[in-house]
Amino acid sequence: MSDTDSGLDFSLNRVAAMVRRYWYLLSSSWPRILDLVYWPTVQMLMWGFLQLYVAQNAGFFARAGGVFIGSVLLWDILFRGQLGFSISFLEEMYARNLGNIMMSPLRPVEFISALMIMSIVRLSIGMVPVSLLAIAFFGFNLWSFGLALAAFFANLILTSWSVGIFVAGLLLRNGLGAESMAWTIMFLFLPLTCVYYPVAVLPHWLQYVAWSLPPTYVFEGMRALLIDHVFRGDLMIEALAFNMVLFAAASLAFLKLLQSAREQGSLLQAGE
Amino acid sequence: MDAQASSAIAVDSLVKRYKTATAVDGISFRLAPGSITGLLGGNGAGKTTTIAMIMGLVTPTAGTVRVLGAEMPRERYRVLHRMNFESPYVDMPMRLSVRQNLSVFAQLYGVRDIDARIAQLAADLDLVEFLDRPTGKLSAGQKTRASLAKSLLNRPEVLLLDEPTASLDPDTADWVRSRLERYRRAHNATVLLASHNMTEVERLCERVIIMKRGRIEDDDTPERLLARYGRATLEDVFLDVARGRRHSEAAQ
Numbered sequence: 001m002s003d004t005d006s007g008l009d010f011s012l013n014r015v016a017a018m019v020r021r022y023w024y025l026l027s028s029s030w031p032r033i034l035d036l037v038y039w040p041t042v043q044m045l046m047w048g049f050l051q052l053y054v055a056q057n058a059g060f061f062a063r064a065g066g067v068f069i070g071s072v073l074l075w076d077i078l079f080r081g082q083l084g085f086s087i088s089f090l091e092e093m094y095a096r097n098l099g100n101i102m103m104s105p106l107r108p109v110e111f112i113s114a115l116m117i118m119s120i121v122r123l124s125i126g127m128v129p130v131s132l133l134a135i136a137f138f139g140f141n142l143w144s145f146g147l148a149l150a151a152f153f154a155n156l157i158l159t160s161w162s163v164g165i166f167v168a169g170l171l172l173r174n175g176l177g178a179e180s181m182a183w184t185i186m187f188l189f190l191p192l193t194c195v196y197y198p199v200a201v202l203p204h205w206l207q208y209v210a211w212s213l214p215p216t217y218v219f220e221g222m223r224a225l226l227i228d229h230v231f232r233g234d235l236m237i238e239a240l241a242f243n244m245v246l247f248a249a250a251s252l253a254f255l256k257l258l259q260s261a262r263e264q265g266s267l268l269q270a271g272e
Numbered sequence: 273m274d275a276q277a278s279s280a281i282a283v284d285s286l287v288k289r290y291k292t293a294t295a296v297d298g299i300s301f302r303l304a305p306g307s308i309t310g311l312l313g314g315n316g317a318g319k320t321t322t323i324a325m326i327m328g329l330v331t332p333t334a335g336t337v338r339v340l341g342a343e344m345p346r347e348r349y350r351v352l353h354r355m356n357f358e359s360p361y362v363d364m365p366m367r368l369s370v371r372q373n374l375s376v377f378a379q380l381y382g383v384r385d386i387d388a389r390i391a392q393l394a395a396d397l398d399l400v401e402f403l404d405r406p407t408g409k410l411s412a413g414q415k416t417r418a419s420l421a422k423s424l425l426n427r428p429e430v431l432l433l434d435e436p437t438a439s440l441d442p443d444t445a446d447w448v449r450s451r452l453e454r455y456r457r458a459h460n461a462t463v464l465l466a467s468h469n470m471t472e473v474e475r476l477c478e479r480v481i482i483m484k485r486g487r488i489e490d491d492d493t494p495e496r497l498l499a500r501y502g503r504a505t506l507e508d509v510f511l512d513v514a515r516g517r518r519h520s521e522a523a524q
Contacts, residue, residue: 009349017379024372025365028406091365099362100422103327104380105352262331262345265290268324268361 010113014106018114019121022088026122036084036126040076044130047072048138066140067226068196073134073142074152074222075195076127078215079186081160082167084122085115086182089168093176099268108258112251115168116161123157148225151236152218158243159214160186162250169250169257175266195219214239214246279338280305280430280462281326286335288321288486295321297486298335305429306460308453310473312506313483314514319466320361322483323432326464327357339430353381356428358419360435366408370399370418373407374425381426393421397451413444420448424455431456433465437472445469449476470507480506482513489513 026032051068092098101111134140142149167185170178189195192206193215199207210216217239221232261267279302288296296318303309311319324330325337328345336343342350364373371390378386394400397417402410407418416437423431436452437445449472456463467473473480474494482490482497490497490513494506501509 011382013382014380017376020379021365021368021372021376024368024376028367095365096361096363097365099329099359100364100377101380102329103352103355103357104377105349105382106380107349259331262329265288265295265321265324265330267329268320268359 009107010109014110015113015117018106018111019117022091022114022118023121025091033125036122037129040080040126040130041133043072043076044069044134045137048134048140052138067223069134069138069140070142070222070226071195071219073127073131074156074218075190076130077123077153078156078160078189080123080126081119081157082163082186084119085161085164086167088115088118089171090179090182093171102267108255112165115164119161119164120157145225148221148231152222155214155218155236155239155243158247162243162246165250165254169254172261173257173264173266189213189215193219198223212242214242279303280340281464282338283326284336286322286325286337287333288325288330289333294486296325299483299488301481301488301491303462303464305462307479308456308463308465308477309479309481310477311464311466311481311483312473312510317483318486319483320434323434323464323466327355327432328352353426354428355430355432356423356426357432358423358434358436360438364407364419364422367406369404370407370410371403373418374421377422378425383425389425393424397421412439413441416440416444416448420451427459429461431461431463433463435467436465437469445472452476470505470510474506482510484513
């Protein structure tokens with residue numbers, strides 16, 4: 001494959017250059033920063049108040065305090081992680097800067113590393129204030145999950161990067177015509193990974209699909225923690241194994257799509 | 273050392289076919305180190321595709337491109353830090369200031385002493401007062417100078433320019449040409465310039481390759497082309513080629 005000759009040559013300096021480029025952009029634009037906080041806050045408040053209402057009328061939800069709000073916060077890590085990755089990539093296309101980047105000595109693996117770092121930066125700007133608001137409004141402390149939160153976060157962010165890498169490949173190959181995938185692809189995971197309900201609710205055959213997606217293990221693990229007060233390390237290890245496969249498949253797909261983009265001549269004019 | 277190895281750019285039997293169209297149809301040429309060559313042709317002649325293959329952005333369907341001895345795109349990371357380009361098909365991020373953009377690209381290209389290099393280029397290209405202005409707020413001429421600064425950041429040995437003075441007023445375009453000429457002389461850089469602007473090509477280039485429908489129609493010095501076609505300007509030569517008049521007919 002034409003892009004593999006670069007694989008062993010990795011420069012932190014070039015990754016830092018790209019991170020700096022995205023940071024300059026983000027820090028120069030308050031609407032971009034506001035956007036990182038706005039929607040997660042709205043979601044958290046809506047689900048939090050719904051949970052308060054349901055808890056007053058149903059014994060189960062009274063016992064399982066925080067399941068909805070925990071779900072929405074973890075879902076946002078998954079969704080915003082991918083969006084943070086994909087938006088940074090899209091910024092290059094909007095700015096018509098992709099040709100400059102692809103013609104520079106920056107390797108694909110360095111480009112992807114910078115996008116992963118930026119997804120964490122963007123996620124942190126959005127999620128840290130929202131998690132503090134959840135404490136203030138509903139007494140729900142995501143940080144009290146401790147080690148479990150680290151395991152949940154690691155698995156969710158890995159999935160979000162895998163999806164982000166695949167979407168970046170699609171954008172390289174198909175231009176901005178594939179932009180809607182960046183915004184909507186993660187919603188396919190919403191029903192299948194059982195964010196708000198247990199896997200057992202799904203039809204039997206669909207449960208196999210659900211268990212092949214790493215976030216399903218995280219959301220089941222979160223419910224086990226909140227309802228049964230048990231941390232299921234086994235679920236996290238299984239999620240990690242599926243994540244490794246997903247990440248490898250997404251990286252391979254990205255390189256194939258990049259190769260195809262070079263063949264189709266879509267790198268220089270990566271417009272519509 | 274054979275001719276291919278000693279050339280800064282060696283293009284051999286290069287073909288690029290898309291699904292139904294042939295953009296480049298078996299062209300070959302070699303550019304000597306330190307030379308400046310114009311690539312002329314009408315819209316759809318294959319100039320941009322040729323330059324994109326030289327840059328490694330497009331994979332050839334057949335044939336080979338070697339830049340500074342490296343086969344493109346397979347070995348591009350051996351030489352990308354020694355090349356650069358400017359094209360109307362790409363922009364620098366608009367919200368970033370000129371200094372921020374130049375500093376990011378300088379880091380990507382591994383430039384040492386970035387601040388000094390930016391200061392030097394800003395002085396050379398008359399950008400000092402715009403360095404801290406967002407790139408999107410610059411005029412067309414200022415943007416071109418900023419893009420030119422980006423393309424010279426790493427002191428490239430091979431410089432590829434696609435319509436470098438398009439949309440500039442004659443005075444600014446002339447100013448940009450003089451800076452390009454000065455850079456090439458100072459660094460013995462190999463420059464390949466795709467242009468529609470015949471005055472530009474006549475003034476800058478010591479060799480002209482004329483393309484039409486993906487093929488090379490003619491390839492010579494401007495003086496010999498003018499003599500062969502019996503024309504006073506390259507524009508007339510270009511029109512003869514574009515309209516299918518052979519040099520023998522044109523000379524009559």
